Amino acid sequence: MIGVALELFSQRSPDDVSIDEIASAAGISRPLVYHYFPGKLSLYEAALKRASDELADRFVEPHEGPLGARLLRVMRRFFDFVDDHGPGFSALMRGGPAVGSTATNALIDSVRQAAYVQILSHLDVENPPARLELVVRSWISLAESTALIWLDGRRIPRAELEVQLVHDFAALAAVSAAGDEEMGALLRRMLKDEPADGPFSELVGRLISLAS
Secondary structure: OHHHHHHHHHHHHHHHHHHHHHHHHHOOOHHHHHOOOHHHHHHHHHHHHHHHHHHHHOOOOOOOOOOHHHHHHHHHHHHHHHOOHHHHHHHHHHHHHOOOOOHHHHHHHHHHHHHHHHHHHOOOOOOOOOOHHHHHHHHHHHHHHHHHHHHOOOOOOHHOOOOHHHHHHHHHHHHHHHHOOOHHHHHHHHHHHOOOOHHHHHHHHHHHHHOO
């Protein structure tokens, strides 16, 4: 039932999906839906929980290869989810009919925290300094807002945005590193094993071309 509800909520606004439609699609009766869920809001939140768990899993990536390539793979899986569950993603991030719901806000925060923990693990940092926390959390928020804007018309090719977000991570780290020695050391570690054809090297090359 939750899987059917998530699919319907992912296709259309939750306001446009009725309990009767969910019951029909799941092959069950309307009273049975109410047996498990007191109303559409509780079923909607259960569907959001399923979506949040799946979205958080998109940030799990093996610690193999250069960081730039890992982040690019993460962004591709992230946009796979956004592409497949556009309305559901928007509902999760914007709250939909559950705006102000403590449960819904907690789900959103859990996705952000899972992404944050994963990125720190790839940076091999357990106790991040304040500037690094700012960089990582700002980048996660940027990825969210970029995906939401992209869904409104999809006017920029998805693949370009995936690379751009990896570049954005490097750029945020570089700006922070310019004024902080600890961030500078971290940035050098990030770039140490970056291949010439990697996304971080590509950004550096483009910036040098712009400056010349």
